[in-house]
Amino acid sequence: MKKLTVLFALVLAITNCQKEKEDILVESYVEESHSYAQPNKAVIKHLDLNIEADFEDKVISGSATYTIENNNATKIILDSKFLDIEKAQADGKDTPFSLGEFNEMLGQSLTIDIKENTKTITVFYKTTSKTEALQWLNPQQTADKDHPFLFTQGQAILTRTWIPIQDSPQIRITYNATVKVPKDLMAVMSAENPKQKSKDGVYHFKMKQPISPYLIALAIGDIEYKSISERTGVYAEKSMIDKVKNEFSDMENMVAAAENLYGDYDWDQFDVIVLPPSFPFGGMENPRLTFATPTVIAGDKSLTSLIAHELAHSWSGNLVTNATWNDFWLNEGFTVYFEIRIMEALYGKDRANMIALIGRQDLDEEIEALKATPEATKLKLDLKGHNPDDGMNSIAYDKGYLFLRTLEETVGREKFDAFLKGYFKKHAFSTITTGDFIAYLNENLLDKNQVTFNTEEWIFNPGVPSNQAIITSDKFENAEKTMLQFLKNNSVDISLTKDWTTQEWVHFIRNFPKTMTKEQMALLDNAFDFTNATNSHIAMVWFEQAINNDYRGNNVDSKIEDFLISVGRRWYVETLFKAYEKNDKIDEALVIYKKSRPNYHSVTANTIDVLLDYKP
Structure with missing residues (x-):
């Protein structure tokens, strides 16, 4: 009886052990229409990336090695788009792979043969000229005009265009990376980062917390670092670094305020890199290293809610x-x-x-x-x-x-x-x-x-339910009263606007009446010099109104063109080209777009291509 009891206990222990193992391997990943991966069968858990950035040929090449877990699978599927896949290995030995039919949005499935006990896979690859996540910039497209620059943008499904990967947000991985770059440049990633240039151009990175693939990010350029506090700091080109540090000097206060609200900051370091102006978003919340547009450098911290937004992403x-x-x-x-x-x-x-x-x-x-x-x-x-x-x-x-x-x-x-x-x-x-x-x-x-x-x-349900919070602002009401006074008298009391914030100016300009005349536009422009605004948000909403109201004064057409050529932030660019389209000025828009498009990241260019029905 005792032997039977021991035997039963042993069988039970083995069964429980197998069940625990299955629980580890089989996570209930949900159906994902934007990835070819089948993570319930085989899933990546850790990435070791070893790559080199060739600025002459504009190619990233190297290998991506994954630690995997599988549920008795004989194949693992990754996502790939516009990549040159050279070979694949399973546990260090060459193994067959195949690429599926190409889809314009999703790219191709990359299916790699594995065994039930395979622990790692490696993919050797190169990017191509069609790779959408990468933007290679020549020196003239940077702030300092001395060295080239490269940055990536992975959200939403573009990481697969520079790393073969299971590109679904529900698949979280840790990663290490070795990146070789020209010696006069510095590489930084969404990971533990260097503060100074290496002597040999080789950089090593570690991201110990598991993140979704769209958050893997890389930037390479002639950049410097300045700390704001022990856990916050900024990267930027030399001509920008002091401005950036001053503009974002409240970063530590922001982190402390966020922690006071919703708990500890779990990413150790919160740094921001200000990229060249072609960066397609206001900011991108890459862990440990937020990517930001230079359009938020207003000189008065008036647009730093963007930094608060990207910091908040560290939780949500x-x-x-x-x-x-x-x-x-x-x-x-x-x-x-x-x-x-x-x-x-x-x-x-x-x-x-x-x-x-x-x-x-x-x-x-x-x-x-x-x-x-x-x-x-x-x-x-x-x-x-x-x-x-x-x-x-x-x-x-x-x-x-x-x-x-x-x-x-x-x-x-x-x-x-x-x-x-x-x-x-x-x-x-x-x-x-x-x-x-x-x-x-x-x-x-x-x-x-x-x-x-x-x-x-x-x-x-569509739309907004009736039980919505009502948001009010006395300052916006004052801005509206100022507009009414102007419309009544065709003059404005400048003293009423003396201490206005960016938000008040934006509200004032955005809410021009549809009956606004060119003469009234000129009066406001002469009073406040909107056409030459150095605050990018104010400039954007003014230029939109100039297009809407066919205002051509103060050389505004030239200023709009310069703005669209020099700024790649999709929100700004799309707003202005939409205004051209809405006002039947497509021909004007296309003249500018043919000049500005080469400066845009693919994220921005793809959006405007569709908007203007432009075939590159």
């Missing part, structure tokens, strides 16, 4: 990540909410509400633009067959924010803050679907506090 997006791009609002809606809370903590409620109101206006414009496709105004999207970029608009950002702000006002800030802090802690270093969030919300906030809320209407 990087720490807790949308499982698929259909759930993108979980990244951005939370981040806008968090950003505005950081700005309120540092600069007061007035400024926070002004930022929120500008976002609210953006949301109204977006909903109007999407009135022919109302399903696109839902928070939870169905992007199968569509590029994830199609969902990266004000719906995810500003409707998502409005939903959360309405929740906060419904349950009270104290309870909502406790809920969010618990949410980030519970789901740290994991991915989440909209359904997962709703279940967590119900259990940990609504049911717990016996609150009834129309969550499903907010998330699954």
Whole structure:
């Protein structure tokens, strides 16, 4: 009997051990329409990247070695697009691989033969001239004009164009990298970074926290580093570094304010690199190293809410990540909410509400633009067959924010803050679907506090429900009164605008009446010199109004052209080219676009190609 008991216990132990092993290998990854990977069969867990950047041929070449886990799989599938795949190995030995049929959006599946006990795979590859994530810049396209520059942009599904990888946000990996660059340049990544140039041009990186593939980022240029605090600092070209440090001097205060709201910063270091002006976004929240556009360097910290936004992503997006791009609002809606809370903590409620109101206006414009496709105004999207970029608009950002702000006002800030802090802690270093969030919300906030809320209407219905938070601003009301006074008298009392913030100016300009005359535009331009504005946001909204109102004074056409040639930020560029398109000025737009397009990253160029029906 004793022997049977021991035998039974041994069998039970073996069974439990096998079950535990299966639990480790088999994660319930959800269906992902934007990746060829089949992670429930075989999944990557760690990347060792060994590459060299050749600026003469504009090619990255090398190898990507993955530690993998598999569930008795004999094949593993990666994503690849516009890559030259040279060979593949399994546990260090050459193994067959095949590339699937090419899809314009998704690229190709890269299927590699493995065995049930394969521990690693390696892919040897080169990028090509079509690689979309990379932008190689010549010296004239940089601030200092002395050395070339390279940066990557992986979100949403472009990492596969410079690294063969399982390019789905729900697949989190750690990584190490060795990157060889020309000796007069420095390489930095979304990882532990150098503070000075190496003597041999070889750099080693380590990202010990698991991140989604779209957050793997690389920049190479003649850059310097200056610290702001022990855990914050900035990288930029020499001519920009002091301006950048001064502009972002509140970074440590931002981190402290964020931690006070929602818990510890879990990424050790928060640095920002200001890239050349062709960078297609305001910022990109690459862990440990936010990429930022130089258009936020206004000289008065008036546009630094962008830094608060990217910092907030360290919790919402990087720490807790949308499982698929259909759930993108979980990244951005939370981040806008968090950003505005950081700005309120540092600069007061007035400024926070002004930022929120500008976002609210953006949301109204977006909903109007999407009135022919109302399903696109839902928070939870169905992007199968569509590029994830199609969902990266004000719906995810500003409707998502409005939903959360309405929740906060419904349950009270104290309870909502406790809920969010618990949410980030519970789901740290994991991915989440909209359904997962709703279940967590119900259990940990609504049911717990016996609150009834129309969550499903907010998330699954088009438009904005009637129970929305109402955001007001006395400062914006004053800006509107100033406009009414101007329209009545055709003159403006400059003293009324003496202490206006960027947000007040933006609100003032964006809300010109449709009856605005060219003469009135000229009066305002002469009074405030909008055409020569050095603040990029003010310049953008003024140029939009100039196009809308066919204002040609003060050489504004030339200034708009210069702006579009020198700035690659997609939001700014798309806004102005949309104004040309809306006002039947496509021919004017195309003349400028043919000059400006070579300076744009593929993310921006692809958007404007479609907008203007341009065939490169």
